Amino acid sequence: MSTIAVVPGSFDPVTLGHLDVIVRAAGLFDELHVLVVHNPGKTALIPVEQRVEFIEHAVADAEVDQAKPLDNVVVTSWSEGLLVDYCTRVGASVLVKGIRSQVDVAYETPMAIMNRSLAGVETVFLLPDPAHALVSSSLVRQVAGLGGDVDPYVPREVADYLRQRRQSPHDRTSDQAPHASAANTESR
Ligand code: PNS
16 A cells, blocks of 8 residues: 655745755655645745745756655645645545654644644654754744845745845835744744
């Protein structure tokens, strides 16, 4: 029987740490769905469709760069209810999450227990490649919003997008650095 796994997240934006987890998880399961999910506790910076596109492109690039077949990876989004509803719909039995620290363990444990309780979906945790152990989307947004270089932490297309957004007058308020409000809305 084939096992379908889901890597869910806000991916606002996708980081090289996410990508590392995605590529490694793709090697562990028959089918891997990367799912951009709205997190009710967060205010997003990047539109969902754009986030999906960034992940699709990053996976395609990783396939070429690492010469690894990633044709079992599907990238999509979900906004119609619980994460486990998506799992039930596509027949996924496993969720995959990256764990960088004790903070992540504390954040992920209740969700893992709830998802198993709701629908019997198990959560598998992958430890990060040390190169990406300290990278988070929220830090990337903060650094980019304040004019820092995020090239080492995200796919090039994402870094370019964040740079452009910072330069766009539409993204600025009169007394605030661009992105600053979005960067401060979440802890991870
Ligand atoms: O990247 P994030 O923001 O840490 O991802 C969190 C996410 C989106 C996976 C989480 O918020 C989630 O599972 N949202 C779906 C809502 C849901 O199913 N909640 C109940 C079970 S915990």
